[in-house]
Amino acid sequence: MRLHRNLCFAVIDGLTLIFNEGKYADKVIQQLLKRDKRWGARDRAFVAETTYDIVRWKRLYAEIAEVKEPFDRDNIWRMFAVWATLKGIKLPDWKYFENTPTRKIKGRFDELSKIRKFKESIPDWIDELGEKELGTKVWTKEIAALNEQADVVLRVNTLKTTKEKLQSELFDVNIETEFLEDYPDALKLKERANVFSTEAFKNGFFEVQDASSQLVAPLLGIKPGMRVVDTCAGAGGKTLHIASIMENKGQVIAMDIYGNKLNELKRRAKRNGAHNIETRAIESTKVIKKLYDKADRVLIDAPCSGLGVLRRNPDAKWKLQPDFIDKIKKTQQEILQQYSRMVKPGGQLVYATCSILPSENQQQVDDFLKSDSGKDFIFVKDKKVLSHKSGYDGFYMALLEKKK
The missing domain is CATH 3.40.50.150 (Vaccinia Virus protein VP39)
Structure with missing residues (x-):
C-alpha cells in the first residue's frame, strides 16, 4: 500500500479533533469524507478505517511512540508511523517520518502485547472493572472481541420487502450479503460498502442494525x-x-x-x-x-x-x-x-x-x-x-x- 499525502493529512486532522477536542469519532469521520469530491470508495475507506484504527489502539500506539496527551501534531504523526509500521506499510520519505525506529516499534509491540491493558488498549479502570465483573478469563476474551471491527448488518424492513428480495436487489448493485441463522430479519454484508447511497435504502427497505x-x-x-x-x-x-x-x-x-x-x-x-x-x-x-x-x-x-x-x-x-x-x-x-x-x-x-x-x-x-x-x-x-x-x-x- 502506498500512502497518499492528502489522505494522511485528513486522518491527522481527524485524530487531532477526536483526541484533543473530545469530538465524536463518527461525526468527525462524516465531515472528513466530504472533504474531497474526487476521493473514491477506496480513499474514503482508508480515511475512515485508519482513523478508527488509531482511535481504537490509542493507548498502545502512544505507549510505543512514547508520547503523552495532549498530543500535538508531531505526536499524532508518530502514532501514525507506529500504525503504518505495524501494518507493514512502507513509510515514504516525508519529514514526519524521519528517524522512525521501525525495529524498535516492533520490539515494543511484542513487549507490550504481554500486558492486557496495553495489548487491548484500554484505560486501567475499565480493565479492572471488566475483570472484577466478568472474571479474568471471560473479560480477556471479551475485550479482545470488542476490539475487532464490527460487521455491517442490515435489518430488512418487512413492511416493504422480504429478505430474499432485498438480497437480490443489493446483489444487482454489487453488494453481496448473507443470511444469519437465528436472526430472522438480518442480512450481513460480505464486504463493507456504502449502503446508504442505494435505492433500497432510500426506499426504506432496510435499516443498519447490529444482529444483537x-x-x-x-x-x-x-x-x-x-x-x-x-x-x-x-x-x-x-x-x-x-x-x-x-x-x-x-x-x-x-x-x-x-x-x-x-x-x-x-x-x-x-x-x-x-x-x-x-x-x-x-x-x-x-x-x-x-x-x-x-x-x-x-x-x-x-x-x-x-x-x-x-x-x-x-x-x-x-x-x-x-x-x-x-x-x-x-x-x-x-x-x-x-x-x-x-x-x-x-x-x-x-x-x-x-x-x-x-x-x-x-x-x-x-x-x-x-x-x-x-x-x-x-x-x-x-x-x-x-x-x-x-x-x-x-x-x-x-x-x-x-x-x-
Missing part, C-alpha cells in the same frame, strides 16, 4: 393490534423493528427525553412506511403517568455505559469516566421503577442495555424485583450476549411479566 440489537424487539412477544411503548426510543432503531413486527396494526408510542432524536425517528418512520408510531417527548412525569397500566408491552432500552458496543464506538472507552458508571446505574434503576408502571396487568416488559456488565444488567433486574414497584412482576427469562461468543455487539435483555 435485532434480538430485543422479538423478545417482547408483540402481536399486531397491541399498544407498545418504547420508553428510551432515541432515533428509533428498535421502534421501527417493533412497528414492522406489528405490521402497522396497533399503536407504538416512542418516548424520549431528547425531542431532536424523536424528530429523526419521524423521518425514518416515514421512509420505512411505519404509520403506527406516535412520538412523545418526556418533558415532565405527566407524559408517563398518563400511560400508567395502559401498555401491553413496554421496552426500556436503558441508557448505559455502552461497553458492549466498543467495536463500533471505539472512542467511547476514552470518554467514559468511572463516576459516569455510578450515575448511570442510579438512572437505570429510577427508569425501571417509574416506566414499569406503564405495563398493564398481564402485560410484559423488556429491560435491555448494550452493556456487558452484570451490575448494569441482571443486578438491576434483581434489585427492581426486590423493590416495592417490582413486587408485581415475575422474571420470565433473560439473554446475555457476549461479543466473543456471538461475534456481534455485547447486549443484555430481560423479560418480565406483570401479574394479573
